[in-house]
Amino acid sequence: MRWVVVGSSGYIGEALCRYLVAAGFSVCSVSRQPFGPGGVSHRQVENYCPDTCAELFSAGDRVVFAAGLSSARDCRRHPARANEVNYQLPLAILQAAESAQAESFLYLSSVKAVVPPDGEIAGEWAGEPAPDVYGNSKWRAEQKLLASGATIRVNILRPAAVYGEYVSSAGTSGRGAEAVKAKRAYAWRQRFRAWGQLFPWVPATGWRSFVALEDLLSAIYLVVESNSDRETFIAAEPQFYDLARIASVASGRRIKSSRFGAAVLLVPARLLALVGVKTGFLDVQRSELYSSARIKNALNWRANRRYSQYLRGLDGDR
Known part of the structure; x- marks a missing residue:
């Protein structure tokens, strides 16, 4: 069973590739960069279009869309680019994955897709669609993906603010964006x-929710490995920080x-x-607080790390 990580040159995508390789999976990385993380087969795509997307996938693939314009400032400055990468591209990738009879498609969104009630601990359906360019592009993509007629499994994962880095069992950490x-x-x-x-x-x-990169990687793995379909999950620690x-x-x-x-x-x-x-x-x-109770109850996911440990350097100073 092959995993295909679209956006492998990004912070989360690069770490996910190495996490999956360490677990013994066959991994294909996809990005605009000429090289991927070590241990993967890599496809460079400089211009995403129907023809190039159609060549990326095979039957049975597990596709994770980890690409995107993640800077809110960049999204404000380049709204057309944000719309293209965060909204239009995942729809095109899903269509290509469906045509190739992939097994599943996971869209890495963000808790910023929704504005939660101020100071309340929000679940997946609390709050209103984000009005800003970044959050709204993520929200619109979520709705289109979940409502698609694709026969493959489609799921959404919204991480809280991500911190840290992934160090493999071999002791190596990221060399690129991570x-x-x-x-x-x-x-x-x-x-x-x-x-x-x-x-x-x-x-x-206000207070904010966080999630460690390594805990997020385990959440991605659990969602893709599960039988979940048309589900939305939040990945966040149970503690909050101002x-x-x-x-x-x-x-x-x-x-x-x-x-x-x-x-x-x-x-x-x-x-x-x-x-x-x-x-x-x-x-x-504003306080933006999120609960990961749903993914805990459905998939037995737990956030093992805490941002306070990272701040104190208990994960090991670098």
Whole structure:
């Protein structure tokens, strides 16, 4: 049984390829890059079109769509590109997979596809479709995929904010996008530690959900291995974090939230909003909390790692 990972040069796609290779599966990676992760067969696709997509799949393939324009800022700047990659491309890939009689198709979406009620722990059907370019492109893709007439199994997985990196049993970690993101995350962890040592407060923010990359990979595996069809799942840890808690855990000191500090820092964003310029900064005071109870109950998935452990460096400093 072959796995086909579309978007193998990305943060999650690269890690998923190595995770599956370590588990002994045959893996085909697909991306615009000339090379894929080690141990996989690779297909470079510089221009996705019906002809190139039709050549990617074989009967019985398990297709995971991990591609996409994931930066909300890039999506705001290039809405047509976001629509193409996050919405139109997965529909084309599903059609090609269906024509080849693949076994299943999994779309990696995002919790950002829906705006949950502020401060409530949301499940898969709580909240409203996201109005921003990034979230809305994901939401529209979800709806089209779930409503498709494809005979193969189609499922949606929405991860919370993903952190960390995947280290295989051989002790190797990412060399491409995953390594870059891990390096950036490590730098931010060091900044949080430094801030906590210098200042007793941080601007007040809402609370957020996270999920470790390795836990997300196990969730992907369980969904694809299951008999689930036309299902939507959320993958998130049971704990939540605001900026004060992040700084406190990272620094080992008690850091307080300052609403006044947040109000001052958000003045420019509020002024821009008055003249019609939208930014994501005003959303930092909303709490976006998610429950993964559904995937736990249906597939016995558990989040084994915690963001607090990562912030303290208990996963091993790099």
